Amino acid sequence: MSFLRNFLFRARRRSGSILRDLVPYNEHYRPTHIHVNSQAWADRPESDATYSEIYSGYVSELQVPKEFIVLRPSYYDPMLEQEQVPPVFVLTLPGGRINVDNGNSVAIIAADNGLVGDASLQFSASNYSLAPAATNPVLRQRYFQPPVRVQGTVCSLLSGGGAAMGNCYHWLLDSLPRLHLVQEAGLWNSIDCFLIYSRKHRFAVESLLELGIRDEQILDVQQHSHLQAERLVVTSSVRGGGHHAPLWVSDFMKQAYMPAAAKLTRRYSPFVYISRRDAAFRRVRNEADVEALLAPYGFETYALSELSLLEKAALFAGARVVIGPVGAGLVNILFCAPGTSLIEFLPRNLVVGDYLDLTTRLHMAHYPLISCRDDASGRKASADRQDDLTVDLQALGTALHQALRQPQMQPA
CATH class of the missing domain: 3.40.50 (Rossmann fold)
Incomplete structure (x- = not known):
């Protein structure tokens, strides 16, 4: 029965994805261009965006035993022994939108209808690795529900990818640590609402309540798959788009x-x-x-x-x-x-x-x-x-x- 349920769920999700790409409705919400670099976009006067770099980029090292290379699943990229980790940042977008109609992507869209490439997330269907911003499904999507408009400042804790939607591994490693970045940027007290994947995930709601976030401040994708905030706060990927986790994640979790x-x-x-x-x-x-x-x-x-x-x-x-x-x-x-x-x-x-x-x-x-x-x-x-x-x-x-x-x- 569980196999049948999973099959039907995947079939519905697949059919919904096909319809989103074929049926035209509110196509003016589709991004018309890409802002490749958040800092460059924030530096432009017309953006009204603010960019804060929290950690500089660096080269991460990891010794990978042979068995993890030889025996890895064919659909996974090899675990790299050296990985270039980009700078970690927080970006505030007045009038910013977030669209998560597709389970394997998160689209961050500026007020000028440009996709913010290094703040958005999209994954390769073949190997579960990050794909270029130009492949984000929102760029070919044709069917859009109007965004739910939210007053005040909304902080996104979405980490992208199908597994991230209901998995405590991704929540503790890729989503929750974004709060540390928001704290370091001095924005904690300005956040009115926090966006998560589902309020049905007890571990996610519980972890936020423990930090003093009120229940009414927690929004989820089930009701806000397309959201436009008065101010949208997003962060870069915690793991920089790769597989190497930074040590500050554990430090934050222990302190919190x-x-x-x-x-x-x-x-x-x-x-x-x-x-x-x-x-x-x-x-x-x-x-x-x-x-x-x-x-x-x-x-x-x-x-x-x-x-x-x-x-x-x-x-x-x-x-x-x-x-x-x-x-x-x-x-x-x-x-x-x-x-x-x-x-x-x-x-x-x-x-x-x-x-x-x-x-x-x-x-x-x-x-x-x-x-x-x-x-x-x-x-x-x-x-x-x-x-x-x-x-x-x-x-x-x-x-x-x-x-x-x-x-x-x-x-x-």
């Missing part, structure tokens, strides 16, 4: 949530096993055996859907070793202290370097355990991304002994 998390009375084991028993896929088939192996070392099992944001922050902040299958919930390693070890279970069909990158930035030890192919995988049409896995217990034991011997690491 750890003071409240530290006041919780519940105490957690420093040896943490994250179960996906609460998930529909990518579960551990031999989980009972895994838990039996880990129990003598003091490991306790946690299903993250059962914990609040602050509880997850406290759990990961106090962890010495974290073990679990790849999934969105592991993004909570953002709260881990330097020196924490992550043992990550990876299905053979989904060898991705997301947490390899994060553990590097956070000065954590990373032990990837890549499962072998098995017959159960071949029976699933979506085995690449929704594959359950079987853990090699001998390999787990070896990785665990290495993690327990891991000396405390210090930031470089």
Whole structure:
């Protein structure tokens, strides 16, 4: 049934996309040109836009083990060992619009009907990487609902891409940290509303309420897929359009949530096993055996859907070793202290370097355990991304002994 529901959802989304490109309606809302560079646009007197650079560009380095190159999914770009990270900025657009009719893009449109290229987001359908602004679907869209007009200043927290629309990984890593940039730009107190993907995402609403944002200030795309604000505040991509995460993301998350998390009375084991028993896929088939192996070392099992944001922050902040299958919930390693070890279970069909990158930035030890192919995988049409896995217990034991011997690491 879940496969059928997913198929019907994709079919409806695909048909809606086709109709948007074919049926003419309010075509004057389609951008007529592209502002390639936000700073250059803000420097033009007629724009009335303001641009604040928060962090300078730099070259990011990452050591990528061979298996992450050889075994990566064919539809993913290789994890780069060197990545040029562009400057990180905040842009205010009087009369700016935001259009998110297409699930794989975010279109930021200035008052002169120009697409703001380096503030918008569009992804390649073939490899999930950022595509040039000229490929943004809004430029070929023909059907537009009139924008919902919102008084005051609206801050967009949208991070783009289909996965970002309902995934706590992208929310904690790519969306929520934009608030830090807004703070650094001195605009926090001027924001009247914050735009997110869906108010049904408890983790998103909860995280904003914890920061003192009121419920009535939270708008979502479900009611505002095309929005025009009196003033629209947007930021550049947190990861600069690539895969390397900046260290300031973790610093912000800890500063924002750890003071409240530290006041919780519940105490957690420093040896943490994250179960996906609460998930529909990518579960551990031999989980009972895994838990039996880990129990003598003091490991306790946690299903993250059962914990609040602050509880997850406290759990990961106090962890010495974290073990679990790849999934969105592991993004909570953002709260881990330097020196924490992550043992990550990876299905053979989904060898991705997301947490390899994060553990590097956070000065954590990373032990990837890549499962072998098995017959159960071949029976699933979506085995690449929704594959359950079987853990090699001998390999787990070896990785665990290495993690327990891991000396405390210090930031470089």
